[in-house]
Amino acid sequence: MSRLSFSRKTVLIAAVLVVVIGAASAAVLLKASENPSFCATCHVIRPYYESWLGGDLQVARHAEADVKCLDCHHQSIPEKIHEGIAFVTGNYEKPLKERDFSREQCLECHWEDWEQTVAATDFEMSNPHDSHLGEIECHLCHKMHRESQVYCAQCHDFEWFETLDKSWKIADGI
């Protein structure tokens, strides 16, 4: 909770900064959308850029398909403003905490090939895209800037876990 306990004064200053930085950060992100290497100029973001540039993580596969930062991260303005404040006040976790990314956001691009996707993972008697858990968030398994993890593994040991490539790790926890 200490993160939140500003004094009144800090809050006032922050409120003023929102106006300035909010706009500024929006501009920064806009620039990043055109040129991802721009993101690398800021040290917290560098690892994200690097994971996109290449390597085993899923975001690199997207880079190969020419998907850029803001194709995925076209967040709403309030969130950008919030990040703006956090950045200026130094009030962000290091390393950054994993963000939620909604199913709807993934399906913006994957809706059309969804049936094929479900069919592609129809492993013997179990399917991560069609299970008793119903429609669950993609990010519970697929991570973009870190190793993906099969959510089902907390309760199951399916044989196909072994066949997954290097973008995956198998762990018991959530």
Add this chain to the structure above:
Amino acid sequence: MSATGMNRREFIKKTAATGLVLAGTATLAGCGLGSGGESIKWSEEADIVIIGSGFAGLAAALEATEAGAKVKIIEKMPTPGGNSIINGGDMAAAGSKMQAEMGIEDSPELMLEDMLKAGLYLNHPEKVKLVAERSVEALEWVMNYVGTKFVTVNYHGGHSVPRTHQAETGSGGDIVRPMLDKLKEKGIEVETNRKMVRLIQNEEGRVIGVEVLDKYKFGQEDSGTPVFIKAKKAVILAAGGFSQDLQMRMIHDPKLTDKLDSTNHLGATGEVLRAAMKIGAMDVQLDWIQLGPWASPDEKGFGYVPHFCERLVGYAPMINPKTGKRFINETGNRKVRADAILEIGEPVIHVADEYAARKQVIPSSFEGGLRNGSIKQFDTLEQVAEHYNIPLQPFLEEIQRWNSIVEKGQDDDFGCMIFPDAKPMTTGPFYAARLWPKVHHCMGGLVTNTQCQVINQDFEPIKGLYAAGEITGGVHGAVRLGGCAVTDCIVNGRIAGQEAAKEEAWS
């Protein structure tokens, strides 16, 4: 507030402890954004706030919505459904059409008798009676209103007759998913990653809302931001049991150490039950925690072996590997079987022949178990004895004895129910699995009346507070029979939703 050194959060805790009104006013005087913007104000509201998204919570939500109430469903895990969505989809109902079609004679009176007997008559009579009497109505509601298909009627140990109706794919998901869809149609989505941490009362002790941690991440106990949600009519607690709560279960039954695995989802912990007790709720039989005697130490979680074992009781014997002899009535209830295995002190062996195994065990579970090695195949009984280190002669003699019991159709040794189509085990291959109990179900919990109101330490209902499902106690007494949890959750979840909707709003 920061000047006094007491932040908003502590201030709230203190006032709650002294039973003051803490909410109802938009913000507390003198506490603006000063303490980091965290001020006590209701940031959201609903007529009814439901904690937990399993059978009980969703049934309550559907009924309350049908009655015109605005509901919110709060769930701490990243996915809805709790134990319900991983459950085996077996629902007990006595006197159903499906039973009649299969020539099974049954009645609510018989179900009541079975539940009382297994429950050692510790069941609260009016609660268990209600569940038995409304079991068929509940089943029909799940079939017709929710839209779940049931395919057959199974037998579970402790019941007098086959009584558990199996959902289409043998998963509670067959019930939970259409419930979620129905709620979605009505514009209600389960609010995941939100953990309830406290019940809020006004000065009269009426429950008026909850504190939840928004964007909570299970496993990261410092995650999430406190948010206050106003419940204009009621809060319904449907947060399930506490089988995965090591600290709490060991307080009530110190034998249930970390040496025992659990079949439950990881979020089956007791903080909501304790939150209710903090405001004076009465508890009952918290130390009756059920072990699943059909679980295997050779696979994780629930696994496949329970389906092997439960389908084979009454067809195949369980053997104590130390003596080569049977040790228990295989069709006995979970309690007697789990206790007997724990007393032996090492996993026991359930062994069947090809005829029984193929006939009884669902192919997918059978193959799954063979694949992960929890079920093993042997050509001869000698190989079975060798593999599990069972003394050979006594074991072979015991199988002979079992065969004669099967031929007679009556077990004078342990009183096992022998099914009419059971046959002596003579020819291989044979199949066997090791059994070692896992923590499975909490019979005890909050005391509720037949309207599902939570009862306090003065035997009075706590105004504005309801509970249903595994978080409550009283229905099952000492032992819950297979399939009876779904029935309990549906019957009482629906009642809780209907009754809560009738409450007069306090604001």
